[in-house]
Amino acid sequence: MTGKPDINAFPDPYRVLLPSFAYLRSIRDQTLPARATALEDAISHFTDAEDRDDADYRDLALLGLIGEALQILEDLAAIATEPPKGFPAPNYVAATMYSPSKTTSFYQGLKKRSDDRILALVGLRVPTDSGYISLHELFQIALAEDTIEALREAEHATATLLRQHLFALASIWDDFGGYFNAFKHGGLSLNRDDYFVADDKGAELDISPSLTVWARRKDQGMVLGGMNLSPRDVADHVTKHAWIARALIEYIVTTRLFTEGLFEFDDAGTVTSIKSQHHIPWVFWLKRADVSPAAIERLEAIGIVFPDGAPDGSL
Amino acid sequence: MQFGFRVSHHDHDYVESRGGWELYTHLRAGGKRSTFRRHSLTRATGLYRLAWARDGGDFERCGLALLVLQRAALAVEDLGGVLHALAEETDHWKRLTSTRIPELDSVFSEARQDLGLSGPARDCPTIAPFCLGTAEQIEGEPGWSPAQSGAANALADLWAERWRKQICPVVDFWEKHRSAAKSTMHGYPIIAGRHMLGPPPAGPMAEHIPDPGVPFAVVLSTSQKAAGGLRTELTRVRCDPPTVEAMNRAGRAAADLYRDLCLQQARSIGAGCAVMIPTSMLERLSPSQQTAMREKIDK
Numbered sequence A: 001m002t003g004k005p006d007i008n009a010f011p012d013p014y015r016v017l018l019p020s021f022a023y024l025r026s027i028r029d030q031t032l033p034a035r036a037t038a039l040e041d042a043i044s045h046f047t048d049a050e051d052r053d054d055a056d057y058r059d060l061a062l063l064g065l066i067g068e069a070l071q072i073l074e075d076l077a078a079i080a081t082e083p084p085k086g087f088p089a090p091n092y093v094a095a096t097m098y099s100p101s102k103t104t105s106f107y108q109g110l111k112k113r114s115d116d117r118i119l120a121l122v123g124l125r126v127p128t129d130s131g132y133i134s135l136h137e138l139f140q141i142a143l144a145e146d147t148i149e150a151l152r153e154a155e156h157a158t159a160t161l162l163r164q165h166l167f168a169l170a171s172i173w174d175d176f177g178g179y180f181n182a183f184k185h186g187g188l189s190l191n192r193d194d195y196f197v198a199d200d201k202g203a204e205l206d207i208s209p210s211l212t213v214w215a216r217r218k219d220q221g222m223v224l225g226g227m228n229l230s231p232r233d234v235a236d237h238v239t240k241h242a243w244i245a246r247a248l249i250e251y252i253v254t255t256r257l258f259t260e261g262l263f264e265f266d267d268a269g270t271v272t273s274i275k276s277q278h279h280i281p282w283v284f285w286l287k288r289a290d291v292s293p294a295a296i297e298r299l300e301a302i303g304i305v306f307p308d309g310a311p312d313g314s315l
Numbered sequence B: 001m002q003f004g005f006r007v008s009h010h011d012h013d014y015v016e017s018r019g020g021w022e023l024y025t026h027l028r029a030g031g032k033r034s035t036f037r038r039h040s041l042t043r044a045t046g047l048y049r050l051a052w053a054r055d056g057g058d059f060e061r062c063g064l065a066l067l068v069l070q071r072a073a074l075a076v077e078d079l080g081g082v083l084h085a086l087a088e089e090t091d092h093w094k095r096l097t098s099t100r101i102p103e104l105d106s107v108f109s110e111a112r113q114d115l116g117l118s119g120p121a122r123d124c125p126t127i128a129p130f131c132l133g134t135a136e137q138i139e140g141e142p143g144w145s146p147a148q149s150g151a152a153n154a155l156a157d158l159w160a161e162r163w164r165k166q167i168c169p170v171v172d173f174w175e176k177h178r179s180a181a182k183s184t185m186h187g188y189p190i191i192a193g194r195h196m197l198g199p200p201p202a203g204p205m206a207e208h209i210p211d212p213g214v215p216f217a218v219v220l221s222t223s224q225k226a227a228g229g230l231r232t233e234l235t236r237v238r239c240d241p242p243t244v245e246a247m248n249r250a251g252r253a254a255a256d257l258y259r260d261l262c263l264q265q266a267r268s269i270g271a272g273c274a275v276m277i278p279t280s281m282l283e284r285l286s287p288s289q290q291t292a293m294r295e296k297i298d299k
Helices: A013-050 A055-079 A102-112 A115-121 A145-184 A231-262 A293-301 B012-017 B021-028 B030-053 B058-086 B092-096 B101-115 B135-139 B146-184 B193-197 B203-208 B241-271 B287-298
Strands: A125-128 A131-134 A195-198 A211-214 A223-226 A263-265 A271-274 B002-005 B190-192 B216-224 B230-238
Touching: A013 A055, A013 A231, A013 A263, A013 B030, A013 B058, A013 B190, A013 B193, A013 B203, A013 B216, A055 A102, A055 A145, A055 A211, A055 A231, A055 B030, A102 A145, A115 A125, A115 A131, A115 A145, A131 A145, A145 A211, A145 A223, A145 A231, A145 A293, A145 B058, A231 A263, B012 B021, B021 B030, B021 B092, B021 B241, B030 B058, B030 B241, B058 B092, B058 B101, B058 B146, B058 B190, B058 B193, B058 B216, B058 B230, B058 B241, B101 B146, B135 B146, B146 B190, B146 B216, B146 B230, B146 B241, B146 B287, B190 B193, B193 B203, B193 B216, B203 B230
Parallel strands: none
Antiparallel strands: A125 A131, A195 B002, A211 A223, A263 A271, B190 B216, B216 B230
């Protein structure tokens, strides 16, 4: 049992880790609170708009709410990058590279991601040349076999819950991405005075869509419209998922920032010492029902705390 | 199911020649869109002012400054999109719904050139889509006396000059903040000023960022270099009240210009008249010009 990470396997602390830590701290301290305030403001703006006798204005406020919500999903796709080999820090360079298809590729690619790759996003597994290893393996901390088995259970339960959340977010991105684009690029909602919903033969139907927008970069005249939910239902649905996305970002930041504690830097950013890591601050996000009582007992024995669960059983 | 449109007009072909029904219905709602953007921006600015007044700390102040920046940018992009759409004779709707950043750059670059022109504002390409027409068009209008044409031209000049002045802060905003504004909507690759400077600093990138002495944020934009490798560009955004109030002014100006542009276009298409001059600055004309114009309006 060494607990001492191999410095030679690390990315350069000054050139790679310090910018990455600054990026993550900024998300924690500045971005997430600002996104939360913006989302709350958009919810409040939409609620105010519901009281106005102006459905077009309410549509724009709903579009604004969708915009604020989906921005958080886009933030998640940006930050959820694979860590560099051999270290569970963030890859800040990849996070700052923009590509128009990045977010859609992230959500569409989730189905193909193994548990290892899902757990790597949240810093619980680390890629190496020969696959993925867990944190106790990275830091060469000797543990009893039943503890390792309990950690595996907790990792698997975390991957299961994360996959569930990420798939739900992928569905939101798929359903509302077009509305998000319409919001950002011109506020392309349709004018309710000017359109109606018709059947296939052109006869007008007594249907009021929750929201309709012009599609961006599509054939002339293509419209996206939601028929099944009320505007309030849409608002609640996207808001709920925006908070999940925010919680996921917070989780990623927390888990990946733990490596900060390994280093001591002087004021100029030079590493002055590297600490041994005998106690890994594992942070799992799981449903209690997905972990056996024996595993919970083993994990508690190594200092992992299980707080009272959320209503859905997640911890 | 399908969507149908029920916008009435006396001349279908005329609407098509001016960009089509999709564009017409979109322009008709420009006033509401402008109001919404303005309200959103006002709300964000209010949150920022509150955070500043109660000393919410640099993180809160900067986060909200970037929210003001983003909401102002949305209003600016609305305006740029319509200007881009109308800059060519054809494909207005396709251009509006597919506008990209380089095209917005072109729009505001052209507007910058217009701001440097010494001639009448009405001659500027950026002002042309506002449907004020040329002096020759107004003078050639049948049934108008020379006094009436002169008054109409004077009124059109007042509007053109007003709109040219209004676009100035919008162009400044785009030139200063386009990169940061885009980043707030694409994954937020932004480092807080306090975390950039540390201690510890954010590595080598902090060497290129002098402390401006006010709260700030730094936008990172990484791209592939043509010669291989990666390059991360750093853009510093000041988040102090003068800078944020300027963002707010630019966003409001953009929303107002957008409203005027959309409504001018929509009224012009709706009436089937290429030239439309709003009468709400009539009182700024000379008494004789006002009289001449009122005679025409009353008829």
